[in-house]
Amino acid sequence: xxxxxxxxxxxxxxxxxxxxxxxxxxxxxxxxxxxxxxxxxxxxxxxxxxxxxxxxxxxxxxxxxxxxxxxxxxx
Amino acid sequence: xxxxxxxxxxxxxxxxxxxxxxxxxxxxxxxxxxxxxxxxxxxxxxxxxxxxxxxxxxxxxxxxxxxxxxxxxxxxxxxxxxxxxxxxxxxxxxxxxxxxxxxxxxxxxxxxxxxxxxxxxxxxxxxxxxxxxxxxxxxxxxxxxxxxxxxxxxxxxxxxxxxxxxxxxxxxxxxxxxxxxxxxxxxxxxxxxxxxxxxxxxxxxxxxxxxxxxxxxxxxxxxxxxxxxxxxxxxxxxxxxxxxxxxxxxxxxxxxxxxxxxxxxxxxxxxxxxxxxxxxxxxxxxxxxxxxxxxxxxxxxxxxxxxxxxxxxxxxxxxxxxxxxxxxxxxxxxxxxxxxxxxxxxxxxxxxxxxxxxxxxxxxxxxxxxxxxxxxxxxxxxxxxxxxxxxxxxxxxxxxxxxxxxxxxxxxxxxxxxxxxxxxxxxxxxxxxxxxxxxxxxxxxxxxxxxxxxxxxxxxxxxxxxxxxxxxxxxxxxxxxxxxxxxxxxxxxxxxxxxxxxxxxxxxxxxxxxxxxxxxxxxxxxxxxxxxxxxxxxxxxxxxxxxxxxxxxxxxxxxxxxxxxxxxxxxxxxxxxxxxxxxxxxxxxxxxxxxxxxxxxxxxxxxxxxxxxxxxxxxxxxxxxxxxxxxxxxxxxxxxxxxxxxxxxxxxxxxxxxxxxxxxxxxxxxxxxxxxxxxxxxxxxxxxxxxxxxxxxx
Ligand SMILES: Nc1nc2c(ncn2[C@@H]2O[C@H](COP(=O)(O)OP(=O)(O)O)[C@@H](O)[C@H]2O)c(=O)[nH]1
Ligand SMILES: [Mg+2]
Numbered sequence: 214x215x216x217x218x219x220x221x222x223x224x225x226x227x228x229x230x231x232x233x234x235x236x237x238x239x240x241x242x243x244x245x246x247x248x249x250x251x252x253x254x255x256x257x258x259x260x261x262x263x264x265x266x267x268x269x270x271x272x273x274x275x276x277x278x279x280x281x282x283x284x285x286x287x288x
Numbered sequence: 289x290x291x292x293x294x295x296x297x298x299x300x301x302x303x304x305x306x307x308x309x310x311x312x313x314x315x316x317x318x319x320x321x322x323x324x325x326x327x328x329x330x331x332x333x334x335x336x337x338x339x340x341x342x343x344x345x346x347x348x349x350x351x352x353x354x355x356x357x358x359x360x361x362x363x364x365x366x367x368x369x370x371x372x373x374x375x376x377x378x379x380x381x382x383x384x385x386x387x388x389x390x391x392x393x394x395x396x397x398x399x400x401x402x403x404x405x406x407x408x409x410x411x412x413x414x415x416x417x418x419x420x421x422x423x424x425x426x427x428x429x430x431x432x433x434x435x436x437x438x439x440x441x442x443x444x445x446x447x448x449x450x451x452x453x454x455x456x457x458x459x460x461x462x463x464x465x466x467x468x469x470x471x472x473x474x475x476x477x478x479x480x481x482x483x484x485x486x487x488x489x490x491x492x493x494x495x496x497x498x499x500x501x502x503x504x505x506x507x508x509x510x511x512x513x514x515x516x517x518x519x520x521x522x523x524x525x526x527x528x529x530x531x532x533x534x535x536x537x538x539x540x541x542x543x544x545x546x547x548x549x550x551x552x553x554x555x556x557x558x559x560x561x562x563x564x565x566x567x568x569x570x571x572x573x574x575x576x577x578x579x580x581x582x583x584x585x586x587x588x589x590x591x592x593x594x595x596x597x598x599x600x601x602x603x604x605x606x607x608x609x610x611x612x613x614x615x616x617x618x619x620x621x622x623x624x625x626x627x628x629x630x631x632x633x634x635x636x637x638x639x640x641x642x643x644x645x646x647x648x649x650x651x652x653x654x655x656x657x658x659x660x661x662x663x664x665x666x667x668x669x670x671x672x673x674x675x676x677x678x679x680x681x682x683x684x685x686x687x688x689x690x691x692x693x694x695x696x697x698x699x700x701x702x703x704x705x706x707x708x709x710x711x712x713x714x715x716x717x718x719x720x721x722x723x724x725x726x727x728x729x730x731x732x733x734x735x736x737x738x739x740x741x742x743x744x745x746x747x748x749x750x751x752x753x754x755x756x757x758x759x760x761x762x763x764x765x766x767x768x769x770x771x772x773x774x775x776x777x778x779x780x781x782x783x784x785x786x787x788x789x790x791x792x793x794x795x796x797x798x799x800x801x802x803x804x805x806x807x808x809x810x811x812x813x814x815x816x817x818x819x820x821x822x823x824x825x826x827x828x829x830x831x832x833x834x835x836x837x838x839x840x841x842x843x844x845x846x847x848x849x850x851x852x853x854x855x856x857x858x859x860x861x862x863x864x865x866x867x868x869x870x871x872x873x874x875x876x877x878x879x880x881x882x883x884x885x886x887x888x889x890x891x892x893x894x895x896x897x898x899x900x901x902x903x904x905x906x907x908x909x910x911x912x913x914x915x916x917x918x919x920x921x922x923x924x925x926x927x928x929x930x931x932x933x934x935x936x937x938x939x940x941x942x943x944x945x946x947x948x949x950x951x952x953x954x955x956x957x958x959x960x961x962x963x964x965x966x967x968x969x970x971x972x973x974x975x976x977x978x979x980x981x982x983x984x985x986x
Contacts, residue, residue: 272776
């Protein structure tokens with residue numbers, strides 16, 4: 214199984230791998246969610262959705278569906 | 289008049305554009321709308337040295353020129369249209385020193401448009417705390433621009449910014465990065481076909497779906513081979529472009545920005561641990577809501593009582609100062625009570641906007657969105673619907689507009705449709721006066737009273753009905769739309785006093801003048817309708833009463849005459865005509881008149897009653913006392929008792945009585961279908977519930 218942002222635990226850091234899915238909105242890329250950048254999970258709301266991330270220095274929250282489309286490598 | 293320098297403030301949301309704008313313009317500003325759409329347009333004048341002036345425009349926040357919302361379209365449409373009267377002589381890109389990397393993405397795009405650009409790096413006061421050092425000369429050179437290091441909070445750096453604006457002719461106009469090198473063949477061909485155009489502009493025209501003025505679009509239309517084949521191809525290209533830009537930015541910042549992580553201290557992590565906590569987060573949100581209601585009901589009652597008495601006094605004083613006559617009657621019985629009916633709600637509306645703007649300024653509102661998203665989605669809404677629903681407690685109009693940043697159309701439509709159920713400020717006048725009449729003024733515990741708890745219940749009822757109908761709509765509506773949700777979580781800030789004050793004043797003013805016009809017009813019409821009658825009964829009231837009730841005292845006779853006149857006036861007949869419809873709800877014909885007149889706007893209800901009850905009476909008395917003394921002719925008890933009071937409260941909680949909201953919903957959904965559905969559904973619900981409740985309680 215692939216590891217995605219949705220699999221991260223609180224405080225865990227990871228590197229974003231290739232982004233291929235069309236589902237990922239451009240806006241998310243523009244906010245710093247790009248291949249090679251570091252992502253850290255800061256907080257999760259109940260039931261792990263939405264999740265609150267620090268991506269490349271930007272703080273943002275996204276829903277689980279999108280988070281589970283972004284493949285990462287835990288560091 | 290000397291030519292003004294036209295300046296546009298551009299930047300990501302929350303970078304401090306509005307704060308910088310407020311500092312530049314002071315109170316010399318005005319808020320309007322862009323023609324045709326309801327995006328707020330803030331403009332103002334800034335005095336530079338030697339009589340030179342600058343016209344400053346505060347544009348909506350945008351993350352990039354790849355527009356994904358109506359607000360963002362405004363920015364790109366302006367920047368691509370040289371003929372627009374607001375087209376900037378100089379673009380001021382406002383950035384936040386803590387988020388410089390992300391903020392610079394937009395900056396590189398603006399530079400590509402070849403407009404003279406100044407970079408404001410704001411929030412300089414936070415640099416120490418975050419361990420940030422900047423190499424300004426290096427950044428200026430690499431980014432090919434002039435930089436103003438500003439702290440809007442400490443009011444530092446504004447003079448430098450003004451100087452840069454004044455000498456805008458010296459600013460470099462060329463791009464700082466070649467971001468379009470990711471597809472060399474394509475762009476070479478494009479350049480050859482349109483040698484006189486800026487390449488990036490052409491690229492925007494090709495990729496963006498916005499309303500361009502004439503020439504740009506046509507020229508590109510005649511070259512179909514430049515169209516991007518598929519959406520995924522387009523996205524791939526835009527991704528490459530974004531990566532190019534970030535590569536450049538990373539490279540520059542590696543040299544120009546040093547962050548000493550060890551020196552960095554921050555409240556963010558600590559505060560987030562509590563405010564987004566699975567239990568405490570919700571608990572704190574609930575307590576904040578409680579506080580807001582307490583302020584609106586209890587704290588604002590003191591200034592409101594004073595205003596109420598002041599208007600009663602004013603009416604009386606005018607009456608004794610001026611000679612008697614129909615014109616003076618119109619002023620003292622129509623206009624003054626009508627105006628009083630609206631001025632009295634200023635304290636509450638101001639409190640509400642005060643809380644909302646503090647919550648937004650502090651960065652807390654985003655945490656609420658985060659906490660509520662999952663819950664709201666169950667009902668077909670989004671976490672972002674919370675802001676409209678909370679704003680809806682002030683007014684449905686800004687609330688409907690605040691749905692714009694909900695990316696998913698179905699969630700947005702549902703939010704728009706249910707927002708009018710939330711308890712807007714216009715319902716408060718009705719609620720407050722009815723609550724004061726029928727709910728006992730006693731304390732439960734030592735802070736809450738029955739009255740404020742009732743008001744809180746009504747707020748929850750409005751919110752609950754909104755959410756319940758959302759759930760229903762989510763089941764009924766068959767709309768497929770791509771769901772995505774991205775929200776920035778800004779750092780926590782202590783709100784800037786000046787921003788909050790300006791916001792509260794502006795919003796309150798808009799409400800008072802907007803509603804005030806309608807209320808004033810309606811109270812004049814009502815007064816006329818109440819002061820004349822269609823037949824002789826009205827004109828001969830004195831004689832009829834005098835012969836019928838010979839043995840009454842003079843004062844009692846006078847009261848009889850007044851109510852006889854009202855009953856036989858135009859409005860009396862109108863009220864009588866609808867009495868059969870409203871009687872099962874526990875209302876008499878006077879309340880009926882109030883309901884008819886408040887179909888244009890709810891807050892008219894109290895003004896109407898004020899007008900009706902002061903027509904034909906001389907004593908200085910407040911509306912509330914007057915209403916408490918009303919007798920229901922059928923039961924012989926007070927007209928406003930528990931059953932009819934609750935029925936009236938519920939009627940106003942559910943009914944759609946606001947023409948402005950219907951108009952805005954039409955504009956935002958682009959069809960009459962939705963506002964009409966709202967009107968019918970809400971009115972039917974209101975009538976049904978009020979009927980059932982009255983019949984049970986009476
Ligand atoms: N510490 C600090 N906070 C600021 C400064 N300028 C603005 N803010 C805060 O940043 C937040 C966003 O400001 P605002 O002007 O509304 O940003 P806009 O969304 O770009 O218009 C508010 O809470 C401001 O009080 C500054 O120079 N220093
Ligand atoms: Mg702003």
